[in-house]
Amino acid sequence: MTVPPFDPPGSRTEVEEGAAFTPRFDRDGLVACIAVDAQDGRVLMLAHMNAESLRRTLETGEAWYWSRSRRELWHKGATSGQVQRVVEMRTDCDQDALLITVAVGGDGGCCHTGRRACFYRSVTLDPDGRAVLNPAGA
Template identity: 55%
Template sequence: MFDPQTLRFDASGLIPAIAQDAASGEVLMLAWMNAEAVARTLESGRVTYWSRSRQAFWVKGESSGHVQKLVEMRVDCDRDCLLVQVEQTGPACHTNRQSCFYTALRGGDEVEIMAPVAG
């Protein structure tokens, strides 16, 4: 049985979690989890993060409806980062874009490569 305590958390008790669309492979966002958020995610199947600004748990999509359903969680080789493969409903980013990685650096310029989802 997996024990979240075997992960290598930082000094604040957190581990970065990269959310990836399980179907397309697109990287959606990066957020943080603590041991309890990892356990809640695995138990419920709904991805739960730790908000560093609010110092509280947040279930992705709880207020927006843009839910992340867990497909698979992976641990990297150093056990200090998680890959959370998800079935994403609606945009993942709070800016209403599919991914938080919508700004490209091209030729020294920042270029927005993704528009907000209409709605």
């Protein structure tokens, strides 16, 4: 199925209460997307989508993102085997952020560091009041 171009957002009421999906892309043409594991609800990663990657995600049922560092489309798992099959997609009240629940292929990993999730460190204060990073578990 081919997804037509996204319509621009309407009024506040239409965006917040209407049935039309009209994502609000930022000035760089991106919308934030949080991926959550369908198996256990763990937050896996935060990435960004542009209109093309969002369209491909809807059309294929697999997560596509926009790589800000490489400035190119990125089919998650195309090289690693960790393809993210979209189980559900939600948008927030402003339609400027997405939450996708995914079933992860391959070894179930997600992070480029080899970890299952990208959020593997917690931020705490040391005795001197400086913010430091600590392992948060797998």
